[in-house]
Structure formats: structure tokens, C-alpha cells
Amino acid sequence: MSPSIKDNFGSEYYNSLPLFGDCLGELLAFFGVKRAYGVGGDFVANLINSLEGHIEVLPSSNEMHAGFSACAQAELNPLGMCLTTYTVGSLPCVTAAALARTEGLPVVFISGAPGEAEVNSHALHHSVHPHTAWHTDLDAALNSFRALGVRAERLQGQRHSGQPNIAAEQCLELLTYAYLNRQPVFIEIPRDLINQPTQSLSLPLSLEQISQNQPLSLSGAELIAQDIESKLKLANKPLVFLGEKLRLNRPLLSKIISLCHQHSLPYATSWFGKGMLDESEPLCLGSYNGAFSELEGKHYIESQADYILELGTAIFPSDTNNAFSSQTHAIDTHSHKTMLRGTARWEKDIEAVIDLLVQKLPLNEGAESTLDPDEKVTPPLESVMLGYHNLAETINQAQRQLAKPYIFVPEVGSSLFASFELETHGSDIGRSYLANPWYAAMGTCLPYARAIADQLAESNSLQPVLVMIGDGGFNFQANELINLQKQGANVTILYMRNNIFHLGKAGDAPIYSCNDQGFNPRLLIQAYGGDGHLCETTEQLTHCLIETAHKGGVHLIEVPTSVEAGHQSETTKKLNTYIGFRNGDPQATERWNELCGHF
Incomplete structure (x- = not known):
């Protein structure tokens, strides 16, 4: 007869063992997780009960939205967390897991699972198991996440009566992997493990020790620093270009910005890095993306910069972030630059070079900016019909009159491409713009706004959130409004209405129709406890934005939007021209060649 743990190691050791559910709660809190987003279910019920008292377990309207909220959470915190039940709950999260994998977000997807005592020849109702099958497949969710390249494991219970299970140690290893590698993980937890004793852990004194101890x-x-130093000294018009990797490494980003300010080095970022910089800073040139950019610093980047220090950009360029592979991205083709993209964990290699440059470069407190002086004068907007063509300018005007600037959350579509012309400023949560740049996944902005509102509430911030969305994207995710209502969030939804999926539209098939003329979103928002507004001119929108930000709560502003080319943003017009060029349209090809004549 095998000994028990108590017989094997003694009563004192046995009594010191924590239950796994409590240990998991303490682990998540150690990694800075304060809330999880999810949907309940039978196989996850024990886990939900055990996490209470450690973190908040918050409801989402569906599992995919829970995953998207966790993605936004991971943009702002060490980890994001999504909690679902077995297969019917976890499989809908695969889209969010693909987003997390693509954008390098440390999201922990946790699913309840059948207890180890339940695994036998019986087919469980939650399993992916046709009635004609000769065997049960309990690994469908694990295999689905693994197919995306996500590390996926099921925790193990006790394997010998005299040894406690290793589930807590497994979990610590998986959470550490997600944190250090900025990648999602998927963990299935058999429900009978929750109330079983597990090996106790000895954690570091702080989370920072885990990353700092990475050699x-x-x-x-x-x-490298010596070479950069010599090139900077010879440059008359230098530029520091900051890649999207730095948005998840705030300490390093702060070091680089400080270095730029000390030596009057102009800096810009990529589209994917938008919102990590305060664009009101005199040295900040905004977010650049080749021919598709509409920003004041574009001339300096493309025509004046004689040396570029490129830091933290992607190893393998993304078409979205590199001017859609149009060969118009001046950073990509610049003949005199240093690329330090960061191949070490947590960009330790970039940090080592920056630390040396801080020591090497002589402090030049009286340095003058290499930028040409350009006093910004903002004339009042003439009150004209609203459209995507003047949307960003109108929002920028309104934002300048607010006590706190916006945190922008644009949805995929015309709203996203108009949003790159918005002015982003400092934020109480470290980011002033959060978008899903993996533009094949529509339906993220309201779940993102949900996570942002929770983060703001945690810091007692009243900073307003502005969601920009088309009617197609809104209908994907309107059910998440219930949670914004429960939060009492300070969110204004700018609802651009044209009743079709317009971006990329290439015909008149019914598939492009996304709305009905009889739909009234202003009544819908009232049903959710918010206020509805209609704005048709720039003046009306300016006043309405100021009013809603001051009043707080959930608001929806409906903006009737023309699909005529003259009412589209410059970025969208260029993108549609480029798509037509790539598809072989003769007129689009002619317009595209004219547009890119100087590249």
C-alpha cells in the first residue's frame, strides 16, 4: 500500500501545503493580474470560486470579447487574463489568441477542464466528439491553440499518493514564459485539481526580479554604441525611429525619450507604436508610414534626415506597418542608418547600447533642435458637413479644449485609418491610443474600451475614452455595451454611419450591406443607460465631444457619413488607390504612380 503525503513527509509538511486554487490566485496576483475577463461554466465554476479574494473575475458578453479585453489588458499590464469553460468556452477564444500571438501580447487563457477522475470511455458533452466516433478526443482545444503556435498545456494532478501534485509549479513556469517572452499561453485546469493540495512555491521578492535576472x-x-556615437556627431539632421516593440517596455522607452530630449534628437514611431508617445512634445514627429502618412514631420523624415537610429522595430516587417509593402517607407530604404531591432528578451541588447550612449554622448544642455521652427497656429474650424475627411481635425480641435486628453480606441475599417491623424498626448495609464493593428479581426474596440475603463478606474482617473467605429464594426460587438454600462465608464462612441462595409468594397454584393435604415443606435444606447446624439457638422461634433467628456458616462454620437471619395480620409483614399493598383486597375495604377512619383 502506497504511503500518503502525510505519512511520507510528515504532518507538518502536509499541513503547510496550499490548495491549488488558492496558490493560483496568489500566483496571478504576483504577476500583477488584478482582474480576469471571462464567461462562467460548469468546468470552471470551482476555479471562479477559488479566485475570489485574490483577483476580480469579471463577466464579458461572450468568450471572444473576453479574450479581446484580455489582449487590451496585456497592452497595459504584465499579463492579461481570460477565463472560460472547457472547449465550448475556450475554442471561441482562438481568434483573440491569434491576435495576442501576432502582436506579442502576454495573455493567459485559462480554461476549466474535466476532472482527471472523469476521463474515461464516456464522451463528455463538452468534448468535440461526433456520435459516430470510436474514441473520445479530449485535446481539441489544446491542439487548436497549439496550431497557432501558442504554448498550451493541461495541468497534472497527483501521480503518486506520497507526492503532492506539481500543478502550481507547472502554472508558475507557464506564467513566467508568457511574461518573459510576451506571448500567450493556454492552460487547461482539471476541475478536481482546484481543491487538492499542491507543492508550495518559493517566489521571488518582486516580479521585476524575474526580468532583471535575465542575463x-x-x-x-x-x-555598436561607439559606431552610433560617431554617426550622431556627424549628422546634421538625425532621427530616432522607435518601433512597436517598445510600447510594452516602458522603462526602456523612457530612457530613449530622455536621451532624445537631452540631445535634441527628433523622434518618430510606427503606426503600431502610435499612442506610446506624447505627440505634443516639440521633438516628436508623430507616427510614420510612408506614402500613407499625413503628419507634419513627414518632410523631415523623408527629405531631411541624414542619419536614422532605428530601435525596436519588427524583425520581419509587417505590410500594414511598412506602407503595405508599397516601397514608399523612407525609413526602410534610407541609405544611412543603424538598425537595432532587439533580438534579446525584453530588448536587453537595445538597453545595453542606450545605457552606453547615455554615458558616451556629451551632455549638451544648450543644444538647439535640428527641426525647422514651425509655430503651430490652429485656426477655428469652419462648420461644414462631417465625414472621414475632416474627422481627425475636428476631434483634435475638441481635444484641445478638454481638461484631460482622450484615450483613442479606433475599430478596424475606415475609422482606424482616419485615426492615424489624431494627436495623441500623455495618458494616466501610459498609452493614449489602443487599436488592433491585426486588421483582419474586426470587433475589438468595445472589449478594449472595457479593459481601458477598468484600468482607469483602478487609478481613479477621469480621463475620457473615445471609441471610433463604423456601423459594421459596431454591430459585431454591441452586446459588450452592457458591461460598459455596469462599469459606469466614461466612454464616448463615435458611430460613423454609412450602412455598408466600405473599406475594401469592390462591388455591390449583399455581403457589403451591414445595416438597415430603420436601425436607431441612439435608442439602443439609451436602453443601455447611455445618451444618444446626432452630429452632422464639424461644429456640432466639436461641441458634443466637449459636452460628453465633461458629463461623463456612456455616450453614442451618430454621424451620417458619405461614401463619396471626397469625404474619405486621405489615408483611406491612398489605401483604396493602392489596393486598386495591386489588383491591376488601370486608373488606380495611374493615380498610384503619380502619388509615389517622388519615391
Whole structure:
């Protein structure tokens, strides 16, 4: 007869063992998780009960939205967390997991699972199991996440009566992997493990120790810094270009910005990095993306910069972020630059070079900016009909009159491409713009706004959130409004209405129709406890934005929007021209060649 844990290791050790559910709650809190988003269910019920007292377990309107909220959470915190039941709950999260994998977001997807005692020849109702099958498949969700390249494991219970299970240690290893590698993980937890004792853990004193203890195995930082130093000294018009990797590494980003300010180095970022910089800073040139950019610093980037220090950009360029592979991205083709993209964990290699540059470059407190002086004068907007063509300008005007600037959350579509012309400022949560740049996944902005509102509430911030969305994207996710209502969030939804999926529209098939003329979103928002508004001119929208931000709560502003080319944003017009060019349209090809004549 095998001994029990108590017989094997003694009563004192046995009595010191924590229950796994409590240990998981403490682990999540150690990694900075304060809330999880999810949908309940039978296999996850024990886990929900055990996490109470450790973190908030918040409802979402469906599992995919829970995953999207966790993605936004991971943009702002060490980890994001999504909690669902077995297969019928976890499989709908695969789209969010693909987003997290693509954008390098440390999201922990946790699913309840059948207890180990339940696994036998019986087919469980939740399993992916046709009635004609000769065997049960309990690994469908694990295999689905693994197919995306996501690390996916099921925790193990006790394997010997004299040894406690290793589930807590497994979980610590998976959470550490997600945190250090900025990648999602999927964890299935058999429901009978929750109230079983598990091996106790010895955690570091702080979360920072985990990342700080990662050694830099690469050498040569001194030589790279020396080369950069010599090139910067010779440059008359230098530029520091900051890639999207730095948005998840605020300490390093702060070091680089400080270095730029000390030495009057102009800096810009990519589309994917928008919102991590305060664009009101004199040295900030905004977010750049080749021919598709509409920003004041574009001339300096494309025509004046004689040396570029490129930091933290993607190893493999993305078409969205590199001017859609149009060969018009001046950073990509610049002949005199240094690329330090960051191949080490947590960009330790970039940090090593920046630390040396801080020491090497002589402090030049009286340095003058290499930018040409350009006093910004903002004339009042003439009151004209609203459209995507003047949307960003109108919002920028309104934002300048607010006590706190917006945090922008644009939805995929024309709203996203108009949003790159918005002015982003400082934020109480470290980011002033959160979007889903993986533009094949529509339906993220309201779940994102949900996570942002929770983050703002945690810091007692009244900073307003502005969601920009078309009617097609809104109908994907309107059911998430119930949670914004329960939060009492300070969110204004700018609802651009044209009743079709317009971006990329290439015909008149019914599939492009996304709305009905009889639908009244202003009545819908009232049903959710919010206020509805209608704005048709720039003046009306300016006044309405100021009023709603001041009043607080949930608001929806309906803006009737023309699909005529003259009412589209410059970025969208260029994108549609480029799509036509790539599809072989003769007129679009002619317009595109004219547009890119100087590249």
C-alpha cells in the first residue's frame, strides 16, 4: 500500500501545503493580474470560486470579447487574463489568441477542464466528439491553440499518493514564459485539481526580479554604441525611429525619450507604436508610414534626415506597418542608418547600447533642435458637413479644449485609418491610443474600451475614452455595451454611419450591406443607460465631444457619413488607390504612380 503525503513527509509538511486554487490566485496576483475577463461554466465554476479574494473575475458578453479585453489588458499590464469553460468556452477564444500571438501580447487563457477522475470511455458533452466516433478526443482545444503556435498545456494532478501534485509549479513556469517572452499561453485546469493540495512555491521578492535576472548573452554593445556615437556627431539632421516593440517596455522607452530630449534628437514611431508617445512634445514627429502618412514631420523624415537610429522595430516587417509593402517607407530604404531591432528578451541588447550612449554622448544642455521652427497656429474650424475627411481635425480641435486628453480606441475599417491623424498626448495609464493593428479581426474596440475603463478606474482617473467605429464594426460587438454600462465608464462612441462595409468594397454584393435604415443606435444606447446624439457638422461634433467628456458616462454620437471619395480620409483614399493598383486597375495604377512619383 502506497504511503500518503502525510505519512511520507510528515504532518507538518502536509499541513503547510496550499490548495491549488488558492496558490493560483496568489500566483496571478504576483504577476500583477488584478482582474480576469471571462464567461462562467460548469468546468470552471470551482476555479471562479477559488479566485475570489485574490483577483476580480469579471463577466464579458461572450468568450471572444473576453479574450479581446484580455489582449487590451496585456497592452497595459504584465499579463492579461481570460477565463472560460472547457472547449465550448475556450475554442471561441482562438481568434483573440491569434491576435495576442501576432502582436506579442502576454495573455493567459485559462480554461476549466474535466476532472482527471472523469476521463474515461464516456464522451463528455463538452468534448468535440461526433456520435459516430470510436474514441473520445479530449485535446481539441489544446491542439487548436497549439496550431497557432501558442504554448498550451493541461495541468497534472497527483501521480503518486506520497507526492503532492506539481500543478502550481507547472502554472508558475507557464506564467513566467508568457511574461518573459510576451506571448500567450493556454492552460487547461482539471476541475478536481482546484481543491487538492499542491507543492508550495518559493517566489521571488518582486516580479521585476524575474526580468532583471535575465542575463544578456550577447556581446559587442560597446562597439555598436561607439559606431552610433560617431554617426550622431556627424549628422546634421538625425532621427530616432522607435518601433512597436517598445510600447510594452516602458522603462526602456523612457530612457530613449530622455536621451532624445537631452540631445535634441527628433523622434518618430510606427503606426503600431502610435499612442506610446506624447505627440505634443516639440521633438516628436508623430507616427510614420510612408506614402500613407499625413503628419507634419513627414518632410523631415523623408527629405531631411541624414542619419536614422532605428530601435525596436519588427524583425520581419509587417505590410500594414511598412506602407503595405508599397516601397514608399523612407525609413526602410534610407541609405544611412543603424538598425537595432532587439533580438534579446525584453530588448536587453537595445538597453545595453542606450545605457552606453547615455554615458558616451556629451551632455549638451544648450543644444538647439535640428527641426525647422514651425509655430503651430490652429485656426477655428469652419462648420461644414462631417465625414472621414475632416474627422481627425475636428476631434483634435475638441481635444484641445478638454481638461484631460482622450484615450483613442479606433475599430478596424475606415475609422482606424482616419485615426492615424489624431494627436495623441500623455495618458494616466501610459498609452493614449489602443487599436488592433491585426486588421483582419474586426470587433475589438468595445472589449478594449472595457479593459481601458477598468484600468482607469483602478487609478481613479477621469480621463475620457473615445471609441471610433463604423456601423459594421459596431454591430459585431454591441452586446459588450452592457458591461460598459455596469462599469459606469466614461466612454464616448463615435458611430460613423454609412450602412455598408466600405473599406475594401469592390462591388455591390449583399455581403457589403451591414445595416438597415430603420436601425436607431441612439435608442439602443439609451436602453443601455447611455445618451444618444446626432452630429452632422464639424461644429456640432466639436461641441458634443466637449459636452460628453465633461458629463461623463456612456455616450453614442451618430454621424451620417458619405461614401463619396471626397469625404474619405486621405489615408483611406491612398489605401483604396493602392489596393486598386495591386489588383491591376488601370486608373488606380495611374493615380498610384503619380502619388509615389517622388519615391
